[in-house]
Amino acid sequence: MSLEPKKQPVIVRKVIRKSAHHGGAWKIAYADFATAMMAFFLLLWILNATDDKQRAAIAGYFQEPALFEAGSPVLTVPTGEGSGNAPSTIDFEGGFAPSPEGLSPSQLAALAQRLDSARLESLRLSLQAALDDSAALAPYKEQLLIDVVPEGLRIQIIDREHRPMFDLGSARLLPHAAAILEEIGTMIETVPNPTAISGHTDAHPYTNPDYTNWELSxxxxxxxxxxxxxxxxxxxxxxxxxxxxxxxxADLEDPGAPINRRISIVVMRLETAEAVFEHDSATLELPGD
Incomplete structure (x- = not known):
């Protein structure tokens, strides 16, 4: 009989350490931080460059831009800023001078444009972060295109082969497309900018002459x-x-490609929207008037 001790089996345990996954939530925080810092430095600049009367005028400009006439040395301030019930005015004695003591109309416009651009950039970063971090949007990341165009921030939702947004030949949204649009709507709500929404189809014609791709889009x-x-x-x-x-x-070489079927949402720059809507609402002059 052997008196040698039994050898115990050697158990090797392999430990796999997984690195923590960092989602895209930091991008939202960074976008908010960048917007806040830009607004803060612009505020410091305004406070340093103007006196009390001019600051009151600037506040009135951003609350009621229509009350300020471009190029005018006089700014009308709404009731409540002056005495009595009638609106009061602030005379800038010949207009704003482009010096540290005042802001010209063009400087005011540039300030508004910078704040508007900061808002849209923050929105772009938030949308991009949602794409990177949202479980609901992750499967459709390739169908969402976000870019900056002269009119503003453009968000396009495009069809992919075997993954359309709508039922064939219909305007009924499929559940995943509705979820994407609702998520986008939640984010657009955070900015005051108006939106322009356009529908696009491919070039496949309809058999019904009374309902064409124009109606469908x-x-x-x-x-x-x-x-x-x-x-x-x-x-x-x-x-x-x-x-x-x-x-x-979208695909000029293949008018029937799925990518041509898309929804385009442009969050418009305030300056662009004002120009577009002013043009649309221009008084129509009929012959003989």
Whole structure:
């Protein structure tokens, strides 16, 4: 009989250390921080460059821009800033001088543009962070295109092969597309900028001559509007609904490509929106008037 002790089996345990995953939430915080810092430094600049009367005028300008006449040395301030019930005025004695003692109309406009750009950049970063971090949006990341265009911040939701946004030939949103639009609507609601929504189709013609790609693209843009509002975007933020049919394809070489079927949402710059809507609401002069 052997008296040798039994050898115990050697157990090797392999420990795999997983590094922590950092989502895109930091991008939202960074966007808010960048916007706050820009606003803070602009505020310091204004406080240093103006006196009390001019600061009151600047505050009135941002509250009621229509009361300020470009190039005028006089700014009307709403009731409550002056005495009595009538609006008061602030005379800048010949206009704003482009010196440390005052702000010219062009400087005021530049200030408003910078704040507007900061808002849109913050929104872009927030949308990008949601794409990186949202479980609901992650599967559709390739169908969302976000870029900056002269009119503002553009968000496009495009069709992919075997992953459309709508039922075939219909304006009924599929559940995943509705979820994407509602998520976007929640974010657009955080800015005051109006939106322009356009629908696009591919070039495949309809057999029904009474309902063409023009009607379909318009109905789809309207369906997108309803989903954005359901997500939280204010109805008053809708500035324009357009159906472009197949007239502006994303893929010029293949008019029937799925990418041509898309919804485009432009969060408009305030300056652009003002110019567009002013043009649209211009008085119509009929012959003989």
């Amino acid at each position: 318009t109905d789809r843009a309207n369906a997108a509007r309803r989903a954005l509002i359901a997500g939280g975007m204010a109805e008053e933020q809708v500035g324009r609904i357009v159906g472009l049919g197949s007239s502006a394809p």
